[in-house]
Amino acid sequence: MHGAVGLGIWEALYDAARATLCEAPLAAASLQLGVWQDVGLKACGHCAACRLMAAGTHPDLMLLVPDALLPELGVNTQESNEVPVASEKRAPSKEIGIDAIRGLVEWAHGTSHRGGSKAAVIYPLDAMALPAANAMLKTLEEPPPGLYFYMGTHRLDRVLPTIRSRCRLMTMPRPGRAEAMQLLQSREYSNAEEIADWCRNAAHDIEPQRGMEWARKMLAAVVSGQGSLTGGEAGQVPAMPAAIAALQKISVDLMRVRLGLDPVYMPSEKAALGRLATMAEARPLQDFWQRLARLSSTANFPLHAALASESLVLEFKQLFMRRAH
Numbered sequence: 001m002h003g004a005v006g007l008g009i010w011e012a013l014y015d016a017a018r019a020t021l022c023e024a025p026l027a028a029a030s031l032q033l034g035v036w037q038d039v040g041l042k043a044c045g046h047c048a049a050c051r052l053m054a055a056g057t058h059p060d061l062m063l064l065v066p067d068a069l070l071p072e073l074g075v076n077t078q079e080s081n082e083v084p085v086a087s088e089k090r091a092p093s094k095e096i097g098i099d100a101i102r103g104l105v106e107w108a109h110g111t112s113h114r115g116g117s118k119a120a121v122i123y124p125l126d127a128m129a130l131p132a133a134n135a136m137l138k139t140l141e142e143p144p145p146g147l148y149f150y151m152g153t154h155r156l157d158r159v160l161p162t163i164r165s166r167c168r169l170m171t172m173p174r175p176g177r178a179e180a181m182q183l184l185q186s187r188e189y190s191n192a193e194e195i196a197d198w199c200r201n202a203a204h205d206i207e208p209q210r211g212m213e214w215a216r217k218m219l220a221a222v223v224s225g226q227g228s229l230t231g232g233e234a235g236q237v238p239a240m241p242a243a244i245a246a247l248q249k250i251s252v253d254l255m256r257v258r259l260g261l262d263p264v265y266m267p268s269e270k271a272a273l274g275r276l277a278t279m280a281e282a283r284p285l286q287d288f289w290q291r292l293a294r295l296s297s298t299a300n301f302p303l304h305a306a307l308a309s310e311s312l313v314l315e316f317k318q319l320f321m322r323r324a325h
């Protein structure tokens, strides 16, 4: 399954795996995510299997997620229940490594502990390094009977063709306005409408408003600074992926406003965007936006993340200097 960040891909994968292993599954009529037609079921949440999954101890469920993502996804795993080694100060890995894949392959060829199906969830699929991906090709091509793989990525272009060709691809649909609003209101955001605009309803992200507050402050700072590079403080610049995403959204809105269209990401900032749109020229703005698009494909691997995002902000501000004196 592939699609943008915030569409709920992890949730869909995990729900499908739970439905596969649940021993008293409910009919799909009550399933909100209609994307898993061939699962067609929803976990009951109460049976022995569901209780084991909730505790992170179901022996027939394998979750392969980089350590660094576990807290964000709220995953309960057996490992995280153990007492951490006191001296272990290593940063959590952002990759799915070969050791994890070897463990998966061994687990895949063992028998089911509870006598039913087995499910492996791998997310994000593009976090798998080349040797790890190669190590699982054979198992993916000829999985033991009763084993289901649920895999997801936000960057299908980064998944190896050899892996891709062994998968059935599904595109995660973008939630509608009502669904996004329901989710945001359940998290008690006071500015749910603005957040829904900012993320175009992709509200499943852990912090869907990430970057929005900064973007608004920065717009105000640039407007009040009249194109000065030093005027107005917008607060700390977010790290690379978030900074690029925020600047992309602002740039799109600026280009739209220049063309006489309404902004889509920040409709409430129409006045500030309109003011800035008159200060920037079309071509440099478009060039900057294209540069951001290229950068976004490598945004997770910058050598100096903070430095790089600061310099992008400087570039952004320079867009509005050309007509200032």
Ligand SMILES: [Zn+2]
Residues within 6 Å of the ligand: 022, 023, 024, 025, 043, 044, 045, 046, 047, 048, 049, 050
């Ligand atoms: Zn159940």
